[in-house]
Amino acid sequence: xxxxxxxxxxxxxxxxxxxxxxxxxxxxxxxxxxxxxxxxxxxxxxxxxxxxxxxxxxxxxxxxxxxxxxxxxxxxxxxxxxxxxxxxxxxxxxxxxxxxxxxxxxxxxxxxxxxxxxxx
Amino acid sequence: xxxxxxxxxxxxxxxxxxxxxxxxxxxxxxxxxxxxxxxxxxxxxxxxxxxxxxxxxxxxxxxxxxxxxxxxxxxxxxxxxxxxxxxxxxxxxxxxxxxxxxxxxxxxxxxxxxxxxxxxxxxxxxxxxxxxxxxxxxxxxxxxxxxxxxxxxxxxxxxxxxxxxxxxxxxx
Ligand SMILES: [Zn+2]
Numbered sequence: 001x002x003x004x005x006x007x008x009x010x011x012x013x014x015x016x017x018x019x020x021x022x023x024x025x026x027x028x029x030x031x032x033x034x035x036x037x038x039x040x041x042x043x044x045x046x047x048x049x050x051x052x053x054x055x056x057x058x059x060x061x062x063x064x065x066x067x068x069x070x071x072x073x074x075x076x077x078x079x080x081x082x083x084x085x086x087x088x089x090x091x092x093x094x095x096x097x098x099x100x101x102x103x104x105x106x107x108x109x110x111x112x113x114x115x116x117x118x119x120x
Numbered sequence: 121x122x123x124x125x126x127x128x129x130x131x132x133x134x135x136x137x138x139x140x141x142x143x144x145x146x147x148x149x150x151x152x153x154x155x156x157x158x159x160x161x162x163x164x165x166x167x168x169x170x171x172x173x174x175x176x177x178x179x180x181x182x183x184x185x186x187x188x189x190x191x192x193x194x195x196x197x198x199x200x201x202x203x204x205x206x207x208x209x210x211x212x213x214x215x216x217x218x219x220x221x222x223x224x225x226x227x228x229x230x231x232x233x234x235x236x237x238x239x240x241x242x243x244x245x246x247x248x249x250x251x252x253x254x255x256x257x258x259x260x261x262x263x264x265x266x267x268x269x270x271x272x273x274x275x276x277x278x279x280x281x282x283x284x285x286x287x288x289x290x291x292x
Binding site: 001003006010013014016017018020021024036039061063081082083085097098100102103104105107109 | 145153154155192193194196197200222223226229243246247248249251252254255256257258260261264268
């Protein structure tokens with residue numbers, strides 16, 4: 001294949017990806033989050049019920065993530081995972097992607113209200 | 121190339137890949153998307169593929185991923201980098217004969233995309249979070265950009281060395 005065709009192909013692929021990103025469904029108004037570690041559901045928190053900020057230290061195989069829960073928001077505020085993508089993610093955005101810490105196998109994501117759904 | 125010379129070059133390339141990997145880890149990550157990296161050590165894998173052949177390239181890659189993971193304390197991320205690395209290698213291996221050195225950057229892009237796909241595959245499987253597939257478009261875009269960059273770097277290096285040390289990749 002000619003170099004020009006490759007460039008065209010890659011540009012089209014990038015445009016397609018950008019399109020998919022723009023069209024991603026972003027459900028709004030969810031208030032309940034679930035915290036999973038290594039595939040296990042650890043906690044379900046309704047952020048609208050939180051009155052004062054608190055932190056949850058989570059240690060898994062010697063590595064720690066510190067999760068800060070405040071009224072209406074949740075974030076990983078400290079971690080010793082190396083890559084720090086979980087900390088850089090900042091607070092979980094409405095309709096946004098889950099906060100994930102791959103090395104520590106931690107996932108924080110929105111779930112459908114009501115909380116009953118989380119029982120599985 | 122004599123056996124000893126070959127072994128020395130290979131050891132040197134492994135060392136270079138490890139150093140690049142470690143240096144890159146020290147750079148602050150620019151995004152919150154897991155898995156976006158420049159992949160500098162990929163330059164070494166590509167270079168090895170075209171100079172010493174597929175077997176040596178696999179050695180460099182394997183040593184970099186495993187030793188790199190241990191040396192930088194990223195053992196927890198080993199599963200992701202291994203699955204990404206192996207898929208990237210597979211694409212390199214299957215296509216390196218069909219794509220000329222002149223289009224090395226194309227091969228590098230394809231390999232970078234498959235690296236990211238492999239990584240996300242492992243991430244979805246391990247964390248059981250299908251939502252992570254939404255990172256795929258971001259990672260495809262970043263794979264194209266970083267793959268083109270590392271590929272061009274390797275291509276440039278190969279052509280320079282061919283000029284000065286022509287034997288390097290004419291005699292495998
Ligand atoms: Zn993390």
